[in-house]
Amino acid sequence: DTAVSQTPKYLVTQMGNDKSIKCEQNLGHDTMYWYKQDSKKFLKIMFSYNNKELIINETVPNRFSPKSPDKAHLNLHINSLELGDSAVYFCASSQEVKALSGNTIYFGEGSWLTVV
Amino acid sequence: RKEVEQDPGPFNVPEGATVAFNCTYSNSASQSFFWYRQDCRKEPKLLMSVYSSGNEDGRFTAQLNRASQYISLLIRDSKLSDSATYLCVVSPYGGATNKLIFGTGTLLAVQP
Numbered sequence: 001d002t003a004v005s006q007t008p009k010y011l012v013t014q015m016g017n018d019k020s021i022k023c024e025q026n027l028g029h030d031t032m033y034w035y036k037q038d039s040k041k042f043l044k045i046m047f048s049y050n051n052k053e054l055i056i057n058e059t060v061p062n063r064f065s066p067k068s069p070d071k072a073h074l075n076l077h078i079n080s081l082e083l084g085d086s087a088v089y090f091c092a093s094s095q096e097v098k099a100l101s102g103n104t105i106y107f108g109e110g111s112w113l114t115v116v
Numbered sequence: 117r118k119e120v121e122q123d124p125g126p127f128n129v130p131e132g133a134t135v136a137f138n139c140t141y142s143n144s145a146s147q148s149f150f151w152y153r154q155d156c157r158k159e160p161k162l163l164m165s166v167y168s169s170g171n172e173d174g175r176f177t178a179q180l181n182r183a184s185q186y187i188s189l190l191i192r193d194s195k196l197s198d199s200a201t202y203l204c205v206v207s208p209y210g211g212a213t214n215k216l217i218f219g220t221g222t223l224l225a226v227q228p
Contacts (some may be wrong), residue, residue, distance in 0.1 A: 039219055040220065043160065044218070045215055105216065107161070108159060
């Protein structure tokens with residue numbers, strides 16, 4: 001069983017469209033994240049939720065809106081897609097909020113978004 | 117200055133070689149340190165945490181120098197399967213939140 005699963009894995013869409021990426025974790029973790037990895041392979045956190053509550057919200061355009069219906073799900077909706085949104089988006093989860101050495105973050109396999 | 121800096125490589129080494137990666141971080145208040153591994157077109161996975169006293173896991177040894185704000189990873193007896201990007205990761209918030217800051221990674225290619 002995949003611990004952190006996200007769909008779709010590949011998404012090609014036109015500029016201006018609205019799209020969503022879904023994420024689910026079956027690890028019983030309390031904390032979930034969205035990370036973005038750009039073309040230069042730089043991985044950066046976008047959002048973090050703990051028990052459905054937003055706790056980290058980096059400087060991300062308002063076009064990006066996370067939604068956590070329950071602690072096992074964290075979806076990412078993107079409005080009015082732009083060329084610069086092309087990247088790999090990784091969902092992740094961890095048991096705790098705190099960055100302790102034993103608190104491993106588990107990543108999903110990534111969603112490759114290409115905006116044309 | 118980037119919060120976490122790494123030599124991007126690539127490091128091309130023969131099988132059996134010993135290779136060392138270095139990483140520096142800018143926030144002296146950082147409390148937690150990790151090395152993650154990312155295979156091509158795959159997700160990052162935790163390789164090992166880094167403790168102040170240094171720690172070893174099989175062929176892998178991690179060191180932390182807080183005074184110099186420097187982290188290292190040593191891989192002994194390199195295997196072909198070690199080929200990947202190695203990400204230096206730092207948590208700058210002293211455990212308050214799990215915000216991880218990733219370096220851009222060092223690419224390792226182990227040659228037969």
